[in-house]
Amino acid sequence: MREEKIFTVKVKREIIPWTPVELQKLDATTALLTIGYFTEETPKLVEKEINEINRQNFSKLIIDLRDNSGGGFDQAVKTAELFVPKDSTIVETRDRSGKTEKYKSSNGLLNKDILIALITNKGTSSGAELFAAALRENGNVKVVGETTFGKWNAQTIDRLPNKFAVKYTVKEFLSPKGHSFQAVGMKPDLEITLPKEKGVREMRAKYTLMDRLEVDGQLKAALELMKSI
DSSP, rough: OOOOOOOOOOOOOOOOOOEOOOOOOOSSSSEEEEEOOOOHHHOOOOOOOHHHHHHHHHHHHEETTOOOOBOOHHHHHHHHTTTSSSTTTEEEEEESOEEEEEEEOOOSSTTTTTTEEEOTEEEEEEEEHHHHHHHTTTTEEEEOOOOOOOOOOEEEEEOOSSSSSEEEEEEEEEOTTSOOOTTTTOOEEOOOOOTTTTTTHHHHHHHHHHHHHHHHHHHHHHHHHEEEE
């Protein structure tokens, strides 16, 4: 039996960098854009990657929205603007009084000839769902994976003097074609489920992109769909 020894290790504390956006090359014609969350920096990061996609003349793009729980509403809208034609409706909001407001694209940066497929799952929620619906209903965009979470409203919390709080809905969201997917989610065109033991985040961390194509059935199906077009 080994003797027990006590020793000291100095650990340097650092912030682990994390980016909500990643661009990868799947093959000569197809790029993979992963959007993990809609933060303040997401629109600018996506804009940078779209310029790269256009520069490299990719003809097909897969956007991975799995486990994207949303983030900022404005950031999701600004990001969607980069993909849909100028003056297209991205989302419509309706408040408790029935007043509506439409958010339209003022950009349309992505080459309009690029074919797009989205990958979603039950962790795709809120702003990520709005983003997916905006792309799907403004173009010939296919969705692969699972039905999304189904959070299509904006809520606020009012603090009460007794330290309790009241949470209530202030707005509901409608897709460009006037649909609400509240509590039901948006269904994919091609439904592919993953085994419970294969978590998306775990696969991204554990495998290289090429190895993931062997174990990630949803990503593999999206790529095969792109090849068939």
